[in-house]
Amino acid sequence: MRGAIIHGPRDVRYEERPDPTVVDPTDAVVRTLATCVCGSDLWRYRGVTEVRRPTPIGHEYVGVVEAVGEDVSTVRPGQVVVGGFLTSDGTCPVCRHGAHANCVNGTGYDGCQAELIRVRNADGTLVATPGTPEEALVPSLLALSDVMATGWHAAVCAEVGPGSTAVVVGDGAVGLCGVLAAVELGAERVVAMSRHPDRQAIARGFGATDVVAQRGEEGVQEVLELTDGVGADAVLECVGTAESVTQALRCARPGTTVGWVGLPHVGELPQEHMFWRNVGLRGGPAPVRAYLPDLLERVWSGRIDPGRVFDSTLPLAQVAKGYAAMDERRATKVLLRP
Amino acid sequence: MRGAIIHGPRDVRYEERPDPTVVDPTDAVVRTLATCVCGSDLWRYRGVTEVRRPTPIGHEYVGVVEAVGEDVSTVRPGQVVVGGFLTSDGTCPVCRHGAHANCVNGTGYDGCQAELIRVRNADGTLVATPGTPEEALVPSLLALSDVMATGWHAAVCAEVGPGSTAVVVGDGAVGLCGVLAAVELGAERVVAMSRHPDRQAIARGFGATDVVAQRGEEGVQEVLELTDGVGADAVLECVGTAESVTQALRCARPGTTVGWVGLPHVGELPQEHMFWRNVGLRGGPAPVRAYLPDLLERVWSGRIDPGRVFDSTLPLAQVAKGYAAMDERRATKVLLRP
Numbered sequence: 083m084r085g086a087i088i089h090g091p092r093d094v095r096y097e098e099r100p101d102p103t104v105v106d107p108t109d110a111v112v113r114t115l116a117t118c119v120c121g122s123d124l125w126r127y128r129g130v131t132e133v134r135r136p137t138p139i140g141h142e143y144v145g146v147v148e149a150v151g152e153d154v155s156t157v158r159p160g161q162v163v164v165g166g167f168l169t170s171d172g173t174c175p176v177c178r179h180g181a182h183a184n185c186v187n188g189t190g191y192d193g194c195q196a197e198l199i200r201v202r203n204a205d206g207t208l209v210a211t212p213g214t215p216e217e218a219l220v221p222s223l224l225a226l227s228d229v230m231a232t233g234w235h236a237a238v239c240a241e242v243g244p245g246s247t248a249v250v251v252g253d254g255a256v257g258l259c260g261v262l263a264a265v266e267l268g269a270e271r272v273v274a275m276s277r278h279p280d281r282q283a284i285a286r287g288f289g290a291t292d293v294v295a296q297r298g299e300e301g302v303q304e305v306l307e308l309t310d311g312v313g314a315d316a317v318l319e320c321v322g323t324a325e326s327v328t329q330a331l332r333c334a335r336p337g338t339t340v341g342w343v344g345l346p347h348v349g350e351l352p353q354e355h356m357f358w359r360n361v362g363l364r365g366g367p368a369p370v371r372a373y374l375p376d377l378l379e380r381v382w383s384g385r386i387d388p389g390r391v392f393d394s395t396l397p398l399a400q401v402a403k404g405y406a407a408m409d410e411r412r413a414t415k416v417l418l419r420p
Numbered sequence: 421m422r423g424a425i426i427h428g429p430r431d432v433r434y435e436e437r438p439d440p441t442v443v444d445p446t447d448a449v450v451r452t453l454a455t456c457v458c459g460s461d462l463w464r465y466r467g468v469t470e471v472r473r474p475t476p477i478g479h480e481y482v483g484v485v486e487a488v489g490e491d492v493s494t495v496r497p498g499q500v501v502v503g504g505f506l507t508s509d510g511t512c513p514v515c516r517h518g519a520h521a522n523c524v525n526g527t528g529y530d531g532c533q534a535e536l537i538r539v540r541n542a543d544g545t546l547v548a549t550p551g552t553p554e555e556a557l558v559p560s561l562l563a564l565s566d567v568m569a570t571g572w573h574a575a576v577c578a579e580v581g582p583g584s585t586a587v588v589v590g591d592g593a594v595g596l597c598g599v600l601a602a603v604e605l606g607a608e609r610v611v612a613m614s615r616h617p618d619r620q621a622i623a624r625g626f627g628a629t630d631v632v633a634q635r636g637e638e639g640v641q642e643v644l645e646l647t648d649g650v651g652a653d654a655v656l657e658c659v660g661t662a663e664s665v666t667q668a669l670r671c672a673r674p675g676t677t678v679g680w681v682g683l684p685h686v687g688e689l690p691q692e693h694m695f696w697r698n699v700g701l702r703g704g705p706a707p708v709r710a711y712l713p714d715l716l717e718r719v720w721s722g723r724i725d726p727g728r729v730f731d732s733t734l735p736l737a738q739v740a741k742g743y744a745a746m747d748e749r750r751a752t753k754v755l756l757r758p
Contacts, residue, residue: 175648181675184698186650239700310513312524337519339677339702342695351689357680357704360522362577364677364700 085196086401088139091129092409094402099138102192102200107153108171110204112145112163116224117195118392119404119416120167121254122345127405130347138193141167142227144220145199147208154204161210164378165201166370167191167228172206182206183367195401197420209374212382221389221417222381225259227370229415230377230388232343233259235368236318237267240341243315244268249305250290251330252320252344253281255391255415258288260318260343262386265289269316273308275301275329281414284390298325302332309335317341319365324349331355331363339364392417423534424739426477429467430747432740437476440530440538445491446509448542450483450501454562455533456730457742457754458505459592460683465743468685476531479505480565482558483537485546492542499548502716503539504708505529505566510544520544521705533739535758547712550720559727559755560719563597565708567753568715568726570681571597573706574656575605578679581653582606587643588628589668590658590682591619593729593753596626598656598681600724603627607654611646613639613667619752622728636663640670647673655679657703662687669693669701677702730755 085099102111117140125131126139147161157163170177170185177185189202201207215223222230233256242248248264250257253276264272265288273292274285282293294304305314313335319327322344330340332355342365356363380386394413396404397420404416423437440449455478463469464477485499495501508515508523515523527540539545553561560568571594580586586602588595591614602610603626611630612623620631632642643652651673657665660682668678670693680703694701718724732751734742735758742754 175650176674179653179673179675181673181698184674312513315517335517335519336514336522336704337517337707339700342700346691346695348691351691351694353684353686353689356689356701357684360519360702360704360707362677362680362700362702363694364698364702366674366695366698369675369698 083197085193086139087136088126088133089136090133094405096399096401102198104149104151107151109151110201111149112199113148114143114145114420116220117143117418119408140193140195141191143194144223156205157208157210163208163210164223164226165207169203169207170371171203180372182369182371221392222387225388226377229255230259231370231373232256232368234263234373236260236341236343237263239365240316240318242267242269245270246315247271248316249273249314249333250318251275251326257320258284258391259388260320261285261290262288305333320344322346328352331361334361336360341365391415421535423531424477425474426471427474428471432743434737434739440536442487442489445489447489448539449486450537451486452481452483452758454558455481455756457746478531478533479529481532482561494543495546495548501546501548502561502564503545507541507545508709509541518710520707520709559730560725563726564715567593568597569708569711570594570706572601572711574598574679574681575601577703578654578656580605580607583608584653585609586654587611587652587671588656589613589664595658596622596729597726598658599623599628600626643671658682660684666690669699672699674698679703729753
């Protein structure tokens with residue numbers, strides 16, 4: 083088969099690789115219907131994270147089960163499945179409490195930007211769709227693999243509830259999905275902090291009631307004006323820089339908790355905006371499997387369409403062009419079809 | 421009247437001061453039945469926090485209402501009252517959400533280690549006892565003013581629930597009250613991390629089922645052994661140093677939130693133990709008024725006796741001896757009687 087391999091900064095190649103096979107009895111092999119490039123893949127692409135040797139890359143997928151090991155009982159060949167960006171066994175003490183991203187037996191993938199994918203812990207990772215999806219549903223199913231589940235995690239960690247006011251810091255694919263999650267969890271008012279007209283439009287399409295284009299202290303003041311001067315009921319941090327975490331904490335009403343899913347490039351956490359203001363910070367990699375059944379139902383029923391965050395589609399063979407488009411900010415998120 | 425004034429490091433004097441009076445129509449004046457020295461008072465006593473001018477000190481009290489302003493409607497002269505270490509109006513958007521310590525009109529006190537105390541925002545701060553308390557109940561009522569409410573806040577922030585395993589980092593008065601709070605909130609197993617035999621005994625008296633004497637990495641390993649290798653359901657951080665916050669985060673199961681009430685002398689927050697482990701950090705000054713009615717009922721009914729954290733009682737006139745005893749660790753917490 084063929085798949086993407088990153089060789090170094092700005093050097094992603096689509097190359098011949100050995101076909102993955104069922105190794106452990108808990109494995110599945112999945113034939114990719116769609117995969118995509120993640121903002122976090124850009125760390126290696128941009129040289130922020132070192133690439134020590136040529137490495138298969140990608141961690142999002144929707145596909146068709148090709149083969150399963152003898153211990154796999156919840157999915158079977160021919161089914162269309164979605165899995166999260168990490169595998170989880172679903173049975174360890176951490177998974178049993180719903181924190182699947184921190185499964186004690188969890189693993190990553192050997193590159194999902196590929197025609198075939200080995201999925202370890204198949205039973206604890208994959209969820210089958212109720213049937214063969216229509217083509218138009220594929221992007222939204224793919225979004226569940228990471229960005230939609232991550233935006234959802236932010237909203238859950240921030241305790242978005244019915245009638246609340248939520249603020250979303252960050253207008254990347256995760257932030258936009260955070261807007262959608264906040265709306266689904268009942269927020270009455272959702273403020274998208276976004277400077278880009280095209281992303282503002284998606285945010286409004288997802289149900290954002292307000293857009294704040296300012297950032298930093300100006301953005302905070304704008305949010306305070308919208309929230310009785312005391313801050314929002316729920317704030318979702320979907321960027322991960324020191325500035326964005328500070329902005330998120332400052333936008334939160336005392337007594338609330340910021341949902342933190344922006345992969346941290348934070349430097350020092352600004353605790354002066356935490357303890358004395360009684361604003362908490364909670365989050366991390368999303369436990370995708372915990373949210374998948376619910377989110378899949380929402381997508382399948384047509385209630386949500388997170389696939390709208392994909393603003394570009396390329397053949398998987400042109401994966402390098404996808405990285406370049408996202409690196410140069412010509413695309414928010416690139417979908418790849420084998 | 422007379423009251424304590426801190427003049428500088430290790431220089432607390434009991435001196436003549438003007439009698440406080442009702443200034444604003446929302447004020448009350450309270451005659452002190454009992455007050456005490458707080459661990460946080462020691463910051464100034466030890467010179468960690470600068471004392472720029474002679475300053476009345478103390479923020480915990482139980483007393484009898486002496487006078488009230490014309491707008492005060494919930495307490496009246498003659499009633500025995502408890503109030504938290506900060507005043508709160510009870511009506512601002514922050515108080516309405518239960519975060520009274522961050523009241524937009526909140527204030528501190530002009531020294532509660534005194535014979536008389538001016539309490540601003542009396543209606544939003546004070547709670548009257550159902551009658552005149554027996555002498556034996558006074559220490560427990562006084563504990564509600566800060567340490568018991570603070571331990572409770574830690575347990576609430578850590579989401580201690582029925583059947584859970586809770587770990588309490590810190591065995592000062594707040595940590596010991598945290599043990600009591602965790603037990604009251606239904607924890608089945610409560611691990612007190614304490615090196616001092618006398619404090620271990622109080623922790624066990626409050627319902628701790630396990631004691632871990634080790635600290636740092638050794639203490640963490642001990643806790644992991646007690647918790648399926650994955651960490652506790654709820655961790656209460658009641659110290660506030662970089663070491664104790666790290667210890668608390670490392671003892672928490674992924675997906676949980678550490679309740680953080682140790683006044684922060686943290687340096688940098690150890691985010692490496694937060695994001696990637698999905699362990700949150702939430703807390704700050706306790707919203708005493710939010711918890712007071714419930715806690716008062718528990719004390720009044722004899723269900724809890726947080727007053728056991730006081731292991732020394734002195735006449736208020738000997739307040740300087742109380743500071744010295746706590747500074748030299750001859751006492752955990754000193755109660756003062758006018």
